[in-house]
Amino acid sequence: MRIPQGTSEADFKAALQEFANVVGPDWVFTSDEDVAAYRDAYSPFIGQPDKMNVAGAAVSPTTVEQVQQIVRIANKYTVPLFAFSTGRNLGYGGSSPPFSGSVIVDLKRMNKVIEVNEIEAYMIVEPGLSFIDMHRHLTSLGSNLRLSAPQPGWGSPIGNGLDHGHGDASYNGDNFSMVKGLEVVLPNGELLRTGCGAVPGSKLWMHYEYGFGPYINGMFSQSNFGIVTKACFWLTPNWEVHQTFTIESDKTDDMQRYIDALLPLRNEGVLHGWGITSPIRESGAHNDGRRPYGPKDVYTLLHSPDGGTVQQWDDLGRSSNIPAARGMGSMRGAAPIVEAQLAYARERLKGLPGAFKVGKPMYGKDWLGPRIDFGIIAIQETSHGHFYFSPMYKAQAKDIFAINDTIRRVMIEHNDYDMLDNFCWSGTRGAGPDKYMLILLEFLVHDDIDLNNKRLDLFRALVKTCGENGWPEYRTPSYMQDVVMNQYSFNDHALRRFHETVKDAIDPNGILAPGKAGIWPKRLRKT
Amino acid sequence: MTNTKALVIAVAMSLGVVSGAHAADAAHGHVVFGVWCTGCHEPLPGASYAPPAGTYVLEQHYHGRLPSALEQRTDLTPAQIRTTVRNGRNMMPQTRKTEISDSDLDDLIAYLTQHNTIKHDK
Numbered sequence: 001m002r003i004p005q006g007t008s009e010a011d012f013k014a015a016l017q018e019f020a021n022v023v024g025p026d027w028v029f030t031s032d033e034d035v036a037a038y039r040d041a042y043s044p045f046i047g048q049p050d051k052m053n054v055a056g057a058a059v060s061p062t063t064v065e066q067v068q069q070i071v072r073i074a075n076k077y078t079v080p081l082f083a084f085s086t087g088r089n090l091g092y093g094g095s096s097p098p099f100s101g102s103v104i105v106d107l108k109r110m111n112k113v114i115e116v117n118e119i120e121a122y123m124i125v126e127p128g129l130s131f132i133d134m135h136r137h138l139t140s141l142g143s144n145l146r147l148s149a150p151q152p153g154w155g156s157p158i159g160n161g162l163d164h165g166h167g168d169a170s171y172n173g174d175n176f177s178m179v180k181g182l183e184v185v186l187p188n189g190e191l192l193r194t195g196c197g198a199v200p201g202s203k204l205w206m207h208y209e210y211g212f213g214p215y216i217n218g219m220f221s222q223s224n225f226g227i228v229t230k231a232c233f234w235l236t237p238n239w240e241v242h243q244t245f246t247i248e249s250d251k252t253d254d255m256q257r258y259i260d261a262l263l264p265l266r267n268e269g270v271l272h273g274w275g276i277t278s279p280i281r282e283s284g285a286h287n288d289g290r291r292p293y294g295p296k297d298v299y300t301l302l303h304s305p306d307g308g309t310v311q312q313w314d315d316l317g318r319s320s321n322i323p324a325a326r327g328m329g330s331m332r333g334a335a336p337i338v339e340a341q342l343a344y345a346r347e348r349l350k351g352l353p354g355a356f357k358v359g360k361p362m363y364g365k366d367w368l369g370p371r372i373d374f375g376i377i378a379i380q381e382t383s384h385g386h387f388y389f390s391p392m393y394k395a396q397a398k399d400i401f402a403i404n405d406t407i408r409r410v411m412i413e414h415n416d417y418d419m420l421d422n423f424c425w426s427g428t429r430g431a432g433p434d435k436y437m438l439i440l441l442e443f444l445v446h447d448d449i450d451l452n453n454k455r456l457d458l459f460r461a462l463v464k465t466c467g468e469n470g471w472p473e474y475r476t477p478s479y480m481q482d483v484v485m486n487q488y489s490f491n492d493h494a495l496r497r498f499h500e501t502v503k504d505a506i507d508p509n510g511i512l513a514p515g516k517a518g519i520w521p522k523r524l525r526k527t
Numbered sequence: 528m529t530n531t532k533a534l535v536i537a538v539a540m541s542l543g544v545v546s547g548a549h550a551a552d553a554a555h556g557h558v559v560f561g562v563w564c565t566g567c568h569e570p571l572p573g574a575s576y577a578p579p580a581g582t583y584v585l586e587q588h589y590h591g592r593l594p595s596a597l598e599q600r601t602d603l604t605p606a607q608i609r610t611t612v613r614n615g616r617n618m619m620p621q622t623r624k625t626e627i628s629d630s631d632l633d634d635l636i637a638y639l640t641q642h643n644t645i646k647h648d649k
Contacts, residue, residue, distance in 0.1 A: 027625075032625065037613065041620030060625045090620060108625040132566070152566065385618050 001030060002056045004080050004101025006523055007035035012056065015077040015103070017229055019059040022461035027109075029058040038087070038104045040096035040478065042385025042443045044452045053096045053479055055082070058104035062245065064183070064191065064229045069104060071227070072189040074511040078523075081105050082513050083227045085159030091388045091442070092163065098515035099524070103108065104189070105227065113137050114230060115206075121145055121235045122180070122206045127158040145235040148175050151462030158231045161219045164437075164475055165452045169236040176221055181205035183230035187507035192194075192226065206232035218387075222475070224513035225506060239332040242272075243342055244359035247349055248323035252278060252310045252352055258327030261349050263395065265329065266434045270341050275328040277427025280317035281404075285424035294319045299421055304414070307405050325354075326427075330350075386442040389462055391471040395437045402425060403439070403471050410465050414458045418444075438474065462476060463487065478516075485518025500525065549630050556638025559631045560598070563622065570596035581619065601643050605636045 020028045029035055038055040040172055045052040054349030061067050067083075074081050080097075083105035095104065111128035113252070116138065123145075125134065131153035138145055148167030150160060157175070159165075166173035181197040193197075194217050209217060220226050246495050247258060255276060262274045283294025284302070297316050301308030308316075317324040327349075331341040338361075346356055353495035394404045404425050411420040428437040443455050463473060467487030476484040488495050499519045510521020520526070560568075567581035586595035592599055612632060615621040627635065 029624070033613070037621050037623040039621075041615055042618075087623070088620075094620070095623075106623065106625050108623070132562075203600070383618060385620070 001032075001035070001320075002054050002100065002101045002255075004056055007080070007101070009411055011077040012079060013075050015079040016057055016059075018073045018076075019070055022066050022073070023059055023061050027060040028465055029060075034058070038095045038106070040094045040180055042090050042094060042387060042445055043096065043479075044387055044443070045479070046269060046384055046452065047447070050190050052100075053093075053098060054100050055095075055097055055104045056101040058106050060106040060109050062109045064110075064185065067105065067107075067110075067185045067227055067229055068189045068191060069443055071187065071511070074103070075188065075509050078509055078511065079103055079395055080511055080514050081109060081227075082516075083374045085156035085162075086130055086154065088130075088155040089163060091386055091477070092475055093387075096478050098478040098481050098513065102514070105430060107227075107229075110229065116141060116145070116235075117206075118145060119142055120207070121237060122232055123235055124181075124206060124230060124232045125157060126230055127156055128158055128365060129158075130154050138463050139466045143236050146238050148178060148236060150175075157233055158228055158270070161231065161233070161287070162228060164222060176218075178228050179217060179221075179231050180207065180209040180234060181232040182217055182220055182228050184226035184228050186226050187509075188293045191229075194220075197232075203376055206234075219502070222517050224516040224519055225502065226512070231431055238364040239334075239336050240364055241338050242330060242332040242362045242364070243338050244330045245342065245345065246327065246357045246359070247327045247331075247352060247354045248279075248357070249325045250314060250318050250323060251353070255325040255327075255400070258325060258354075259395065259397060261352055262327050263434065265345055265348060266372065269346060270331065271329045272332045273287045273328075273330040275428045276397075276400065278313070278324055278425060280313055280320065280322040280324050281425035282427065283320070283424070284324055284421060285426075294322065297303035298424065300410060301418060302424060303417065323354075383444040383446060386444050387459075387477045388475070389439070389441040389459055390473055390475055391439055391462075391466045392474050393439070393471045395428075397433055400437070403438055403466065403469070406465060406471075407439075407441075407462060410462050411458065414454070414461060416454065416458055419455070419458060475486045481515055482518045549633070551633040551637035553634065553637040553641045555631070556634035556636065559627060560638055561633045563627055564597065564635075567619070568597045570599065583615075597639060600639070602645075603639050603643070605640060608632075608636050608639055 003012050009520045016028055016030060027275070035055050035057060038058050039052065043052055049204065059070055071081065073293060080099055080102040082097035082099070082102040084095055085107050087106065087108070097104065110126040110127040111133060112126045113122040113129060113134065114126070116123045123134070129148040131147055134147055134157060135149065135153065138147070146169050147157060148169035150165055150167050155165070161175040161179045166176050166177045180195065182194045182195065184194065186192055193205065195205065195209040195211035196202045196207065198211055209215070220228055255278065257275055261269065262276070265271045266274050280294065280298070284298035295316065301312055301316065314324045329345055331338050331345070342358065349356060391403065393399050408420060411417070411423070423441055426439045426441070443459060445452060460479070463480070463483050466472070472487045473484045485496055496518060499517070503519050504522050507521060510523045514521055514524050567579050569579045569582060571579070571582050571586060581597070582595045589595060592601070597603065609632060612622050612627060612635070613621070
């Protein structure tokens with residue numbers, strides 16, 4: 001049993017006994033076998049147990065009152081807790097705590113649907129409920145509402161929303177924007193409801209998230225300021241049809257022209273989603289398991305000192321019949337409206353070079369709902385999963401090329417041509433953010449310890465260099481929280497110091513998720 | 528959605544994880560499989576836009592020597608199923624007792640081994 005630093009073994013065991021009194025002995029897990037089930041399934045520290053963040057024990061409550069009691073007991077014995085909703089945040093640390101020895105508060109059994117309102121399009125749910133559970137519940141009700149789900153769908157709407165995850169139905173793909181009222185157990189065990197939920201008998205908890213006074217929902221996202229036990233989400237009505245189009249050119253320089261035309265359409269609400277990429281540059285990528293379909297010369301250009309000139313890439317694209325620039329747009333809704341939007345978009349893009357191609361419409365009834373798809377990634381059968389490098393950048397051609405070239409150069413500096421070939425180049429596609437974009441680069445985990453360590457060094461270097469260029473991570477695995485928080489260093493880390501001030505005020509014993517988001521309580525903070 | 532599927536889902540939604548000794552129930556194991564395993568282990572070609580990961584990997588691994596869909600296998604042993612569910616394998620993550628309880632796992636094993644030609648102890 002791993003005893004956390006700063007807690008005596010006697011206190012740790014006394015706390016476990018009191019946890020058992022609250023939830024029953026069957027739901028406190030202390031055996032090596034049971035606690036191992038809370039490890040990060042995709043940890044890059046496989047084979048290096050001394051470096052792996054591990055839990056000390058786990059406790060699984062079913063009610064808010066039990067969560068409150070667990071938090072109060074943890075304060076009494078100074079036992080660190082780490083709560084998760086479903087612990088399926090794979091690629092970002094999963095169920096593992098940022099501070100070893102923490103007792104996991106496994107909220108999976110708190111999986112009730114409190115309310116679904118079809119006309120007002122909202123739901124109130126508990127954290128252990130998964131996207132798949134909720135989709136099935138909506139289906140059983142005959143509901144016309146849709147969750148904004150990521151794939152795989154075994155994660156939790158609450159957990160995903162609080163970690164700033166993305167889905168396929170929310171505006172910008174931003175699931176936290178769909179979170180309205182929260183119910184939170186604070187670090188002292190007190191229960192808080194945010195926004196209009198703070199009004200006794202409130203009818204507007206799920207309607208108006210701001211309430212009165214400071215808006216604090218964000219303090220409970222990617223944080224260690226409380227344990228969220230309920231959340232109100234807005235839902236999206238099913239759309240009749242989802243329609244896509246592309247416009248492609250053999251000239252790299254057309255990319256910015258496409259952006260200048262597509263982004264205003266997105267801003268006007270004509271497009272639900274849009275994207276921009278360079279297919280010839282992406283054509284060698286196989287990090288996600290795709291077999292490269294591009295010509296071998298892609299790697300020759302990638303490996304060259306300047307990464308290939310625009311002329312070289314355009315020539316390669318032409319000789320390979322693969323576009324150098326591609327813009328994408330999508331719209332969704334009632335068929336007559338989508339038809340009009342498509343015609344309008346076509347008209348607006350009329351003067352642009354390249355072919356305008358209309359995709360096959362996808363009807364709402366064809367949507368399969370959240371699933372446990374890993375898709376083609378599964379081809380990498382020898383891997384032990386992956387972790388994500390996920391920087392944000394501006395949706396402007398200059399920035400897209402700059403971040404891609406920066407990543408390429410860092411990989412070459414690390415002499416990691418395998419990783420460079422896997423990555424190649426990244427644009428973005430589909431529904432999702434508009435003014436910013438995301439790179440989601442998978443670092444596969446292998447049996448080879450040296451290779452995993454080499455990749456971790458590369459990851460840290462990429463985070464540092466991209467941070468210095470203004471491209472921070474939006475989310476990161478539990479073992480990289482400090483590294484990423486260091487990117488946000490304006491004015492001598494004023495943001496982190498503010499977080500620490502709040503942490504010390506509301507969690508003076510430092511028991512909730514020490515180290516989450518790089519926020520350490522005073523008792524564990526390195527000076 | 529078919530009525531049968533709707534019924535299975537309705538039953539699944541009403542079932543929490545339970546513990547305690549009981550006779551293994553293959554019918555309930557089918558429900559557990561539907562909730563936890565189908566997403567990755569449904570037969571090819573799946574209805575999804577991407578191939579179900581587990582089935583796809585097993586197909587590449589066995590090259591037709593054994594069925595790639597777990598529900599078509601008649602050689603899986605209880606120990607093999609238990610170990611894989613609890614510990615995971617390669618990209619497949621481990622599954623905790625708060626997700627599939629010990630009794631649910633017994634039922635899942637009963638379901639996946641019900642057509643075995645050779646019977647194994649648990």
